[in-house]
Amino acid sequence: MMLSVTPQHFLILSFLLVGIGFLGLLIRRNVLLMLMSLELMLNGINVALLTFSRVGGNLDGGIFVFFIMTVAAAEVAVGLALLVALYKKRNSVLSDDMGLLKN
């Protein structure tokens, strides 16, 4: 039996990427790694968007991917700057050391 690549494969992969990213967000306590996990989730969404775009024969999804990349790049820049500023104050990049509001 010959298999072929269907849109479902892409969607499952995208779901897996988002799931893995989310899992990383939950289990990692290093804010750097949490940011990376966010990037991974965004990538999963990009895959899904592009798949839909390709299936629908419409470029709108592709353009959305383009925008998401822009936003993600800006987000990483700002997030890392914040992290550096925080590191200067706290001397740590662990999320456990950053809670000030409770306890």
Place this chain on the structure above:
Amino acid sequence: MVFSRHPVSAAMFMIVSLVGVAALFVLLESFFLAILQVLVYAGAVMVLFLFIIMLLDVGPEAGKRKLSHFKTGIFGILATFLLVGILLILGNSYDSLALDQSIWPELSESKDGGASQGLPFSTKVSSFGYGLMTKYMLPIQVSGFMLLAAMVGVIILSKKTPSREDVK
């Protein structure tokens, strides 16, 4: 990636998965986005990550002890076998990695980049440009402005703020 405690190795795995996503983009015949993915993510973003990791000198998270070299070697060999096996199976099952025309719609390549028919999917970069400059004019302005704001914000954040010791 998410199971590695050391940030540097996590970043390396991340680059691998990003490049993999770029490859998927190629498979979806969206070459421009694939190039962007490699340039922006694997190039810029991950370099930034690594740079920060090195700047802050972040070590591995505290937790369970590391696996010994021996066990790592065994797992590596097992993983290699697994990978080869998967590739073999896939290579036998799928007739090609190209998209099956019966499931995936055919691409219409009109000369004006699809200006006359809305925004059809296209491999051309010019179609992207056309879409961005017509239908998505406002969003692109907004995102440009957002980039400017992010830049200004980062500059302000990274300015040397007087710490408590300096104030004293």
Place this chain on the structure above:
Amino acid sequence: MISIALSMLFLPLLSAAVTLLFLRKNGNLASLLSVSTAGGILVLALVLIFSDNPVPLAWDTTWFAMGGWELRFGFLIDAPAKLLLFIVAFVGFLIHIFSLGYMADDPARPRYFGGLSIFMFSMLGITLADNLVMIFVFWELVGFSSYLLIAHYFKTDEATKASRKAFIVNRVGDFGFLIGIVLTYWTYGTLNLSELADLADFSPNLATTGLCLALACGFVVKSAQFPLHVWLPDAMAGPTPVSALIHAATMVAAGVYLLLRIDFLFTEEALGLIAFLGAAMGLYAGFCALVQRDVKKILAYSTLSQLGYMAAAFGLGAPGVALFHLTTHAFFKALMFLGSGSVIHACHHEQDIFNYGGLRKRMPITALTFLIGVLAISGVNFLSGYFSKDAILLWAYNFNMPIFVILYAGAILTSIYMFRLYFITFEGKARSKYAEDAKENSFLMTGPLLVLAVFSVFGGYQSLYPDQLGAYLGPDLSAVSLLPHHMWMIVLGTSAWIIGLLVAKTLFSKVLQDDPLARRFPAFYELCRSKLFFDEIYQIYLSKIQDPLARFIEVMELLFISGLMVRGAAGVAALFSMLAKLCYVGKIHAYAFWFILGTLGFLFYAAGLVGN
């Protein structure tokens, strides 16, 4: 012309704003600014009065509109408005100059002169306004500036209490005035004075007694007539020039002026009531003035009594005569108040007349001008008060004998207490150290006195008035001149002031530290001192009726509004906040988890897996 009127109106407002915002520290600059503003007002007012423009000069524009209803802002400058404009601008200017001397060593001059400017602004507004709402707005503004200026010496208990009393009593009357305005709008559908006049002419039966009595409430409180007169004597706690300007010459006269503006609305019954109340006030205030020891309170009661004369003249159907008396009264009462201010200033703020004495030799100009004022108010022949007061008396003699009797008794009393004041203050020997050391004041203070004295002497000759000012007085005064019993009235009037002079001479020309009246007629003295117990009656009303009611309402408020609604709502919010606090765990992972869970829930909902 309109631009002149507008700039005249807003000039003092600008001056007050500049003074109160920027010159709080600079007394000299503030007083100069305020005085030059008053001078500017006088010049503009004269230009406005004597330029040949149509009479009445009416102009209006939309102030603001709400739906189909709009509020107009406009001027109606007719003959009485011009006369009052002249009085306000002229007397105001003189009093500003006087204040320069009187307030010279007061640390809070900017506040004082700022208040004066606000007063000038609002008083001009009342004078020029062409509709009742505008009058009401400026009406409240004069009340406010009066409050501000009475409380000028706010460090003394007396001044703060007096200012509060004036404010609250004014609210009571203004409430009636407001009801009257609403009723007027309801009845006639307009508040513009000229339109009202036309409507009232076409259908006189529209005017009802209740409506005009409600409007007259404004007059009653502002002119301090019975039963809301209690604030005016206390208001003397303010600086003396303020008493002269606001509480003698202009603001209290605004009540009479309001009556003139809306005289077409009044019915016979209402007019009769006003005449009777006015006459009674003339007599009652005379008795009160007879036994006062404070120089300013004597003058305050005298003001009440003269305002009663104006009200009586108006009530008897002679508004022109009322305005005439208002004019002359403004001159001689301002003169006497400023004279008393001069005395008070020279005696280091001693106000008890039994501590004066023998001031004629030490302060000749003040004494002379004050004497002119006394003679004028007593109605000595051929001075200003003679013409205006005897016109009222003659009118009453011909149309309403009981009121004439009351007014005539009031006239005798007036001359008694006025000569009493003069004798005790200026004749005899000095009875205190301050009076011995008193010196004549500078020209800043005597100058206005001299000018006002000239006006007090000649202000009664109607033929001296230029046409622009005297137009409104003409018809009524010629009607007076045609009335019978002229000679009889001259005899009566002359005998009134001579009786007063003789009584005062026998009783008061040689006094010691205490009041001879108290020695000879103790019962009468005590009765007059008590001012017929008005303050006590109001006090009882407040403590027995109003306070328990207020306390009852307070309990209700505590129970229902504060307890049930406010605290109850806060309790509900607190409950929710406690619930919300449970979700707050302080771990970023927990938030991320809940966030994804929410997103998934939303996804399932959108996919139709849960809900709908």
